Amino acid sequence: MLLAALPNSLYALVQRVQNTNPGETMDKSGKDGLLGNKIAAGVLTAGLVLWGANRIAHSVMSDEAPEKPAIKIAALPSAAPAQASKPAGPESILPLLAKADVAKGMAFVQQQCAACHTFTQGGANGVGPNLYDVVGAPMFAHTGFSYSAAVKAKAHGNWTYDEMNEWLYSPSNFAPGTGMSYPGIHNTQTRADVVAYLRTLSNRPVPLPSASQIKSESEEHGASAAPPATAPAENLTALLAHADPAKGKALFEEQCTACHTIAKGGANGVGPNLYGVVGSKSFSASGFDYSDAVKPKAGKPWTAARLDDWLKSPAAFAPGTHMAYPGIKNDQTRADMIAYLNQNSASPVKLP
Incomplete structure (x- = not known):
């Protein structure tokens, strides 16, 4: 049946090869004169088999997509781009400064900070800059100290209480890439004690925050000025x-x-x-x-x-x-x- 689908000339060639007596194809030299025809017929026969198999497969299984899928698979939702969570900022120290414990701040500084900083007037820079008169001074601008590019980009204005609070809470959050490896002071009262102590290291300490400043800070953050209560x-x-x-x-x-x-x-x-x-x-x-x-x-x-x-x-x-x-x-x-x-x-x- 498959051979019948060939053009008449090709079909005749195949039939001739199949019906030829082997003895009739030999020439005087003893070679098969129809060898080329036989090879061509073999190639054509193989092609016929492949073509027929393809037609049979096509009739059994269609390669066209059905109008309605047998199983409906819901599309997966596209992943939203990950949003880097901004670290929570520190609680304000303004309400705590007036009653902060300067002695505790000094003890903490001597324990945690003295390895890198000096605190006396005219003291030499060390791993970090000298911190005498730092509160109220220009940010990251102490004479003779080489600051990193990360903190130079943050050097806008002077060291206010709020700026000091942010910096001491987490130097790496305040200025990503800073060379300051200290992890920060996460206890709000301790930060207030430290800043209160640093404030005293000056011939003219900056004024403590006024009641209106504290109230404004509290309203801005939508919270009471009082420090959060801890569990009993x-x-x-x-x-x-x-x-x-x-x-x-x-x-x-x-x-x-x-x-x-x-x-x-x-x-x-x-x-x-x-x-x-x-x-x-x-x-x-x-x-x-x-x-x-x-x-x-x-x-x-x-x-x-x-x-x-x-x-x-x-x-x-x-x-x-x-x-x-x-x-x-x-x-x-x-x-x-x-x-x-x-x-x-x-x-x-x-x-x-």
Whole structure:
């Protein structure tokens, strides 16, 4: 049937080749005189087979798209371009400056900042610039210090309280690409204490913010001027249940490693090594010389509640202590710190 579809001349050629007696095709030299015709017929036959197979397949399965699909697949929604989340800005320090603790600010600066900055009038620049008379001075313009391009782009006007607050909260957010590797001060009260101390480093300190400035700042942010309330300490059990050791670790690395080690067998520094501190006897680390203020409190176990009291305000817990750290005012942040300290132990205690 397939051969019949060929043109008559080709069909005749194929029939002739098929009906030819092999003996009749031999010439006088003994060669097959119809060899070329036979090859052509073979090629044509193969083409016929392929053509026929294609026609059969086409009749069985159509290559045209159906009017209605058998299965309707909903189109996937196109992904919206990712929006980089802008880091939340810091809470204003304006309402806190009038009653900020300059002594705590000085202690914090000496502990956290003195390795890179000097604070005396005429002091030399170090890793960072000298910070005497910085509040109210032109931004990133201290004489003799080489600032990075990242901060030069932010040097507009003078260091106001708001600008200082933004910078100290997160230098890397304030000026992406800055050479200032310090992670920032995330506790609002501590930032206020630090700025209040820096304000005193001047022959003519800038005025504190007025009541109208504080009110305007509060209205702009749609919040009360009062600092946010923290959870009551009696909820420590609930706070520990939701504690985030990773956040505690970040705070420890930011604010505690200048004085303490936490690795097993780590050396004492300005403060004692804190590996295994949760559940251990308080103020009893081997080889560390404690002050007379804390010695009367030594020996009692560091329970979660006792650590919470100490971390909230070392100065209130043991008046006269050499521990200059102002404390962690946020209850949840203290719980996060306790959870992190508890992880660093050969046998962590079961927290309440």
